[in-house]
Amino acid sequence: MHRSRDPGHESPGVTEARGASLAGVHWQQPACVLTHGNDYETPPPTNLSVLVCVGNRSYTRAHSHSIVASDTGLFSSSLLTMHTSTALAVLVALATITVLPLSAYAEPALGDELTAAEFFAETGLAECADLTEAETGYFFESGHETGISRSRCTLGGSCQCEQLDTCDSGDCFKVYRCNATESDGCFAVANCTRARFDTAMEVTVDCNRGLPLDERGDEDLDFFAMRWKQALEQDCGISGRLCRYYGDTADSIHVINGTTFRTTTLNSAHVEDLAVCAATANFRFNRCTVVSVVEVPVTTTTTTTTTTTTTTTTTTTTTTTTTTTTTTTTTTTTTTTTTTTLPACSYGCEESVEACIGKAMFSPNNVREAFVDCMAQVSHHTDSAFVSFGICLADCGDIDANTTRDEAGPILFCYRMCAFNTADMDCDVLYTSSTVSTTTTACLSATPVGSAASGGYYWTDVVFAENGIGYACPGFATSVMTIDPTDNSVNETVADVSAYGTELKWGGGVYANGSVYCIPYDYETAVLVIDTSDNSISTIPVTNNCTASCWWGGALASNGKIYAAPQGALELLIIDTATNTADATIDAASLAPGAPYRWTGGVTAFDGRIFMAPWNSKKILVVNPDTDSLSTIDIPDVGSAFADFVMGPSGRLFGIPATATFILIVDPVVDSLDSTSITGLPSGNYKWYGAGIGSDGLLYFTPNSATTILIVNPDTLSLTSRASPVNECNGADVSEAGAIYCTPGTDDAFLVIDPSMCAA
Incomplete structure (x- = not known):
């Protein structure tokens, strides 16, 4: 069900070996060394072609599109969460071994290396930088102790710009001049041009110390403004979006009186975020507490100066017939100030x-x-x-x-x-992310979907393809849905599947060979295939005696075949993505006698075997793709159901607790179980259904009937939770930028988790 766990699927934060760039700057780092480590008893595969280093992990991409991970790596996870101009981006270091020579990638013709001081002196950067592709300019190489750091600019209006600073953290970039080259690795650097915002907000504060706002000088107001921006991040959790708010300096705030000032932001939704923060959080800065934040009409002030000159001439005649003329000029200046309020809005x-x-x-x-x-x-x-x-x-x-x-x-x-x-009068708003603001907490958001309604598993899983788009497999829905993580825009009408009925058609999905394969559940006679190159759909016929609740979820093996978990079906379903054929002849039910709903989901372990989670069987189903043979691992007989497995960085598997009150941990190296380290979960049915591994290495379990997100540290086995803005989610997957998306099941919004903004 989860692309991040399957060979051939991008693991969290991993992109294809395609010379990835970050915010338009070409990053290059040396190859990492793949070691199997003491925790692994099996040797690494021999058909590997590309080594990808991400965070403190390394992944190898094989000809068969499988991924094998180990516990080595070169770079800290903080680099994984850098922002691009439109979304979070992932830092990918690419090095090749025998099959793909390094010369396969065009390199720019480089000139002198510059120190940080030389670079800043040469570019004359005042605040933030605007980077654009150019034949000459600068080349940035990552993986150095000192040099230059890069982050998203936080100044108001500078959301498309980058903050470049001197760096000595060990996660730094060297800078080289670029000579004329056809490579796309070089970029011109210029001072950022900041956008103007026209949504005004009025902020009322209660300051217990210091002068009233209207008695403070520019220096004090500069400090006040700086602390205001800090409070947006620290108290309101607005970290990656600070550039959408003005108020950075005295010049960008307008003091109204001793307790009130005005500034601007991107749109009304951002004003509301601060209004909620002021009403529900401890929103304080510079010894002041924010009492309220409200949107106000934009006003323009016009000052007209009129000058009138009056000349009076007095003539005095004396007896000596000498005439003296005295001229007195009086100048009167009249200043008229007119404040024009823009016309009242006609609200839709x-x-x-x-x-x-x-x-x-x-x-x-x-x-x-x-x-x-x-x-x-x-x-x-x-x-x-x-x-x-x-x-x-x-x-x-x-x-x-x-x-x-x-x-x-x-x-x-x-x-x-x-x-x-x-609403049924003058209201045709489609409730989607493109028309209604996203509801956001510090690290969680809900991207609305217009047509879903409570009461059905509308979409059962989301699977991210190589094009970066997430594809949602339809359950009760009559169309395929996509979500674009660059702006979280949703398209619910990508492909019409109404001809296949309104039953719970497909349960879970797997990405392979450029297509998303949706697993047959109640539509037991066909696998749905979504071609992500053109969003066309087709089906693969399935011959089997199952009539309902057949298969749910699955995983891709290194042989290019998808193995779907038999829930109500008696046999394992195997989908050959090379020939687009299906086979459902291998008996599985005899391994779990008496269990009506046997297994769900699937994850491919480092050794290539596929582990399927027990629903109401008492055994984990293990598939060996090399021989298509099945085996089982007994679990404690506690009547618990698990919706799927998610794999941690070390290779251990964590069972997603649907009805269980504990998290089942499986070590595939020795096939051992741990059911006692993470316990005490609340009782209930269908609590958590999906999970993903974040760019921070933590595991995020997404809620179905539960109202919280479970966060597991796979190293320490500690457990925390966060209130979720939505629940009733189904399958989850991880985008290329490292955010976790959970598809709408019976709720009508995508749950989006941004690990870079979460502090578990």
């Missing part, structure tokens, strides 16, 4: 809902009731629709003074969903 449905959210957040009493009162005045519901709106809101919960920011996020998401999904 989306703006009305967002405005009511903001107004309700500052209600002194019941936030939900305040939201209802506000929506009653904006005229987007008929009487019957408004009743439906109220019924929907009853399930959303309320926000009070004790509600934390993480808790408020999913509640506000629920408010929006109810408002948009029940």
